[in-house]
Amino acid sequence: MPRRYAVLDVFTDTPLAGNPLAVVFDAEGLDGSAMQAIARETNLSETVFVLPPRDARHRARLRIFTPGRELPFAGHPTVGTAIALALEDGDGGADARAFGLEEEVGIVPCVVEVTGAGRGRARFRLPKLPLSVGERDPDEAACAMALGLEPDEIGFARHRPSRHSAGVPFDLVPVRSRAALDRARASEHFDAVFGGGDHPAVYLYTAETEDPRASFQTRMLSRLLGAGVLEDPATGSAAAAFAGALMQFEPMGEGVHDVLIEQGFAMGRPSRIALQLQIEAGALVGAEIGGEAVVIARGELYA
Template sequence: MSRLYVILDVFTDRPLAGNPLAVVLDASGLDSEGMLAIAREFNLSETVFLLPAEDEARKARLRIFTPQTELPFAGHPTVGTAVLLGLMDAVAGKGRAARFEIEEQVGVIACDVEATGKRSGRATFRLTKLPAPVAPPPSPAAVAAALGLDETDIGFDAHVPSRFDAGNAFTLIPVKSLAALGRARPQPGAWAAGVADRGAYLYTRETGDPALAFRARMLRADASEDPATGSAAASFAGALTAFEAPAEGTHAFRIGQGFEMKRPSVIELGLEISNGTLAGATIGGAAVVAAEGTLF
């Protein structure tokens, strides 16, 4: 049977930027192997397959695949799919703003969505799993070797390398400058000793843009790079709480990613601090429909 799909660019308000996402609109009847084969055909970082929700009060159930495996959770698929569902509601006359829940393997995710144009929107979702530290944290020397940097490039203020898991685990590496961020290159012989988990999420406070709180890159051992990584930003909430010691209340951080790839993206990370601990967190951003088509 033929199946409709949509490609969105996520964490951007314009096409051909951000992180591309494929969404197969009706995945009923597809098994895991079929979904994986389609994800390989698209060959994007993630492909979403929409299914009816197990609880009819919820909007949909998502299965998320890379070209290699299924993921329990990912940020840009969640934001992009939420925007698409909101746009479909707007076309159906159900209003331009909505709040609904979607189901992923990691749990039920609450989303707030607004259609900002015929093919554009914004979405924010609450983390179902707050970031937890993963031991042991890597040493500055090990991560520097893994990235082809000097040990003096690693760390700033109170920030040191760490590992956090908010659905997917990442090695989080603070670097002193934009120059160091741009110089980083995976070193295969030293990678395993310095970087574990799904990859290395590098970040710096030096942004070159006062509208951004941080600039970031997400690197993998095979030298591939992600233009926008919502699940890594979710893990980053743990590092921010640990090293920034934010005051009581809510805090918003805009994180720029993908600039080195010519796919500029902006991820909006929200923290809720209560009694000195992270009580809640949100990931949000814009998305635009870039293409539509049919799988045969």
């Protein structure tokens, strides 16, 4: 039977920017192998399959696939699918709508506002707060070698390489400047340094930004994105893990902190991710990821 789908650009309000996402609405009857084959066919960084929720109190159950594997959680699929579902429900006006999405990592609470025809903004609360992972943090000299940079270009202020996960693990590598961020690449040593673990992915960041309102500009490099694809234009799960690095290296006080993150600029796909941290008694007690999305295509899938 035909299955309805939509393609959205996520973490942007501009078509053909941000991070593309395919959402298959009528996914009942598809097993994991079929979903993986469809994700290879779309060849986007992620494809989401919408299923009836296990608990009727929630809006939907999601399965998220890259062209090569299933993910327990991802940020831009959560934001984009939440907006796509609100548009499917016919919500309009300024009223925000709240619902839960069931993902493999757990229940993800979302708040969505439809802002116009085929567009909206959403935010979600992290189902898991970031934790430091691995026996030790990455070595600075090894990071530089793997990224084609000089050792003194790794790190700035208090920031040093670290590993954190909020459901999906990332190597988080601070670089000294925007020039170093733009110049970074996967050298022949990339896999040897970052290829270990179940999710070899590197999130580079610098405090030099394009927009003065932004706090950091970032890039995400991974071998898991699909054939011939190394870089992702907007990575919400990496921004979630990055909250752990901020807690480790930034002198953040009590209360709510809003952090605007730029990504995708080096790819010509500018994206903006809103990260919010809530700190109490010196500990991170809650975090949210937010952003906008716009529908750029709709159709039917015959598979």
